[in-house]
Amino acid sequence: GPGSVAAAQLAAEDAGGEVLGRKIEVLSADHFNKADVAGTTAREWFDNQGVEAIMDVAASATALAANEIAKARNKILLLSGPGATQITNEACGPYTVHWAYDTYSLAKGTATAVTKQGGDTWFFLTADYVFGKSLEENAARFVTANGGKVLGSVKHPLNTADFSSYLLQAQTSGAKVVGLANAGADTITAVKQASEFGLTKSGQKLAILLGYISDIESLGLPVAKGLLLTEPFYWDRTDESRAWSKRFFDKFKRMPTAAQAGVYSSMAHYLKAVKQAGTTDAAPVMKLMKETPVNDFFATGGVIREDGRMVHDMYLFQVKTPEESKGKYDDYKLLATIPGNEAFMPLSESKCPLVKK
Helix, strand or coil: CHHHHHHHHHHHHHCCCEECCEECCCCCCCCCCCHHHHHHHHHHHHHHCCCCEEECCCCHHHHHHHHHHHHHHCCEEEECCCCCHHHHCCCCCCCEEECCCCHHHHHHHHHHHHHHCCCCEEEEEEECCHHHHHHHHHHHHHHHHCCCEEEEEEEECCCCCCCHHHHHHHHHHCCCEEEEECCHHHHHHHHHHHHHHCCCCCCCEEEECCCCHHHHHHHCHHHHCCCEEEECCCCCCCHHHHHHHHHHHHHHCCCCCHHHHHHHHHHHHHHHHHHHHCCCCHHHHHHHHHHCCECCCCCCCEEECCCCEEECCEEEEEECCCCCCCCCCCCEEEEEEECHHHHCCCHHHCCCCCCCC
16 A cells, blocks of 8 residues: 555655656545546556556456456556466466566465475365465365365455354364454454464464565564565565665654555656666566566565566564564564575466467
């Protein structure tokens, strides 16, 4: 949300506030997680507001709607918050880039690690929309690939306030692991209620398949400790990530999530390409973006493939205990680095029509 806007404004400032003699202006709008609103906004921006590129879009269904408009208008779309793998598969576009993560990379990191640690039976609580279904589908694939078994799943509506009936089904299943194929407020509510429900005390483990540091801060370490999650970015991982995150904190008064860091990274890469191309036309700008490796605080040696996937390393983290943490936002310890060529779906499996087979 507003943090992504703050990250984009920071990228505009760092580019000098203008490019090719034109002022860089950041527009923002709330799509209310509704695909039709996102599509209408994208159409209005491209057709009437002079917008050259759209960033983030923050959810899968809304991103897929904006993607159809961007493809029809030959405009650039750089997605950080959404997760659905359809974005670089069936729905891929020549000027759409999926930047931060996707359901394949999130699921591969966490589901593989948890299953290998002995969590070999799973039950999923899944958000009932494109992102949740994609996340469950990918996680189930890696559970079974590593010798585990999926015992069942249940779908819940977006913004569910009461998870008790879903948690009861998870408990009754006898699965060792309850996989949360949801995000944001739903993840926070599910973890809190699972703790109140005594789910983890009874021996079942929770696996967060998409989590941000903001979610961990909302839960608090006493509730979140020990959780495993896969992320493309953590503010305290390197000197570069710490330096940029401090600047973001000074502006926004919170540490950045992976999606917010991805917005800055994607926009900075885009603005450099515009400057180098000497035009905002999508084709030459995207050509330069794909030819130039992404080397910044977010990714080292990142590459944009022909399907629009920006490939970079992903990281498996465990949430610290309150005793291990040195203070606010000191929430993660790094367990493993997953190289980009292993983290993301291989091109050989791609359903993107732009990929030459």
